[in-house]
Amino acid sequence: xxxxxxxxNQFYILTGPPGSGKTSILAELSKQGFPIIEEPxxxxxxxxxxxxxxxxxxxxxxxxxELMLAxxxxxxxxxxxxDLVFFDRGLPDxxxxxxxxxxxxxxxxxxSCTYQYNPTVFFAPAWENIYIKDAERQLNFEAAKxxxxxxxxxxxxxxxxxxxxxxxxxxxxxDFILNFIQHP
Numbered sequence: 001x002x003x004x005x006x007x008x009n010q011f012y013i014l015t016g017p018p019g020s021g022k023t024s025i026l027a028e029l030s031k032q033g034f035p036i037i038e039e040p041x042x043x044x045x046x047x048x049x050x051x052x053x054x055x056x057x058x059x060x061x062x063x064x065x066e067l068m069l070a071x072x073x074x075x076x077x078x079x080x081x082x083d084l085v086f087f088d089r090g091l092p093d094x095x096x097x098x099x100x101x102x103x104x105x106x107x108x109x110x111x112s113c114t115y116q117y118n119p120t121v122f123f124a125p126a127w128e129n130i131y132i133k134d135a136e137r138q139l140n141f142e143a144a145k146x147x148x149x150x151x152x153x154x155x156x157x158x159x160x161x162x163x164x165x166x167x168x169x170x171x172x173x174x175d176f177i178l179n180f181i182q183h184p
Contacts, residue, residue: 010083011076011117012181013090015155016124016165017148021173025124025165026088028174037079039088040071061101069094069108076115084181090117092158096150112158121155122177123162 016022023039030036044067048055055063072091079085094108126148155162163180165173 008080008116009118011079011085011087013087013117013121014124015089015093015121015151017126017144017151019144020124020127021170022088022124024170025173025177026086028170029086032174035079035082035085037075037085037087040068040075044068044071057101062103065094065097065101065103065108068097069111073111073115087117090121091115092154092160093151095154096147099150100147119159119161120180121160121162122165123152124165125167127167
């Protein structure tokens, strides 16, 4: 079987463990006019909970992962209209989810190899001072650190270069990202 790789250099991933400030950074990028592809997990959780569906991580983690994969592939295809776009998480995140939930690695690996992003990935490291649990974010900080390591491993194994975003104010973190893109 032959796989055709799609590499979209204008597709930038911003990833990191839960509670690392990704959403705030992406909100600021959006305010500055950059298109943002929102994290699929929160959208799927909201939709599944509204219908008392099984596709949530605490009921059926495999179905939850598959729903995220389908949404991420759809988001990837729809994002090709943009000159530059930021993704709140990318397909390789699903490899870390699989490890976290002790699920077999399957179609998410093939998708991660086939649908690629810019090789530079912006990584928001775990930051205990801003970490807050909420309705969807149930991991404690120690578990978030474990997930951080799983994310780093998944992206590294796929050949991505992780650029750690400094632990600064949101505007400074955004400036760091934009400066890096303009002057790699």
